[in-house]
Amino acid sequence: xxxxxMENTFEISKAVSSIIxxxxxxxxxxxxxxxxxxxxIETYKRMIEAYENGEVSFKSITTFNxxxxxxxxxxDENSYFRFMKENLFGKTDIDFSRVNFLxxxxxxxxxxxxxxxxxxxxxxxxxxxxLGIGTNGHIGFNEPSDSFSDGPxxxxxxxxxxxxxxxxxxxxxxxxxxxTMGIGDIMRAKKILLIATGESKANAVFKMxxxxxxxxxxxxxxxxxxxxxxxxxxxxxxxx
Ligand code: PGA
Numbered sequence: 001x002x003x004x005x006m007e008n009t010f011e012i013s014k015a016v017s018s019i020i021x022x023x024x025x026x027x028x029x030x031x032x033x034x035x036x037x038x039x040x041i042e043t044y045k046r047m048i049e050a051y052e053n054g055e056v057s058f059k060s061i062t063t064f065n066x067x068x069x070x071x072x073x074x075x076d077e078n079s080y081f082r083f084m085k086e087n088l089f090g091k092t093d094i095d096f097s098r099v100n101f102l103x104x105x106x107x108x109x110x111x112x113x114x115x116x117x118x119x120x121x122x123x124x125x126x127x128x129x130x131l132g133i134g135t136n137g138h139i140g141f142n143e144p145s146d147s148f149s150d151g152p153x154x155x156x157x158x159x160x161x162x163x164x165x166x167x168x169x170x171x172x173x174x175x176x177x178x179x180t181m182g183i184g185d186i187m188r189a190k191k192i193l194l195i196a197t198g199e200s201k202a203n204a205v206f207k208m209x210x211x212x213x214x215x216x217x218x219x220x221x222x223x224x225x226x227x228x229x230x231x232x233x234x235x236x237x238x239x240x
Contacts (some may be wrong), residue, residue, distance in 0.1 A: 002229045006238045012231045017046035028060040033129035036080040039195040044088040051092040062098040066140040070177040072104045078159040102179035113152040136160040136232035137204040137217035141180035150184030199235040206239040
């Protein structure tokens with residue numbers, strides 16, 4: 001695990017987006033794992049700029065997103081599919097037929113979990129997986145628990161996650177469950193880039209980097225990945 005402390009979110013977004021863009025230039029059919037939330041938004045903006053400038057095309061990439069809320073349709077204003085459409089996919093030439101998502105629709109969720117790891121393997125594995133980290137140390141929606149998961153599963157969200165994400169749900173209650181890629185799926189990615197900014201992440205960042213590898217801080221498992229780079233600003237790095 002490599003740790004890079006940068007001046008601010010903008011510097012992080014330039015560094016992370018340029019790694020992704022270089023990968024796609026080198027391999028137009030790259031398989032990219034994407035994350036939602038506040039952490040990757042600036043990186044997505046730099047990717048959109050690069051597309052608009054004609055520097056890169058995303059039309060042949062395949063994507064897998066980390067997680068989705070249970071009970072929300074794809075087009076719900078709070079779904080992560082919608083988030084990706086608005087913050088990246090819809091603003092580039094990404095081909096939606098190669099966009100993969102776990103399905104929040106209750107009638108499809110079990111099947112989509114069962115098939116997701118196989119789909120990732122069939123695509124040749126994830127070349128670059130982008131991650132954020134929760135204040136409780138979660139990655140994707142792998143909440144603190146007694147054991148590390150392997151494949152995708154349905155998870156009961158913790159109060160800490162509900163407290164962090166409820167602000168995005170204006171008119172309705174936030175779902176209490178989500179589907180997430182497992183720790184095994186994340187760890188099989190060839191390269192991992194994790195972004196954490198702000199003081200609220202400092203404790204989780206400390207445990208991820210300096211603590212023991214334990215499922216009670218799921219992100220700590222990244223210590224065992226041979227090609228994981230953690231991008232921090234000064235606030236999130238302040239306890240290191
Ligand atoms: P955030 O969430 O990027 O919105 O802070 C990260 C996460 O919960 O994994």
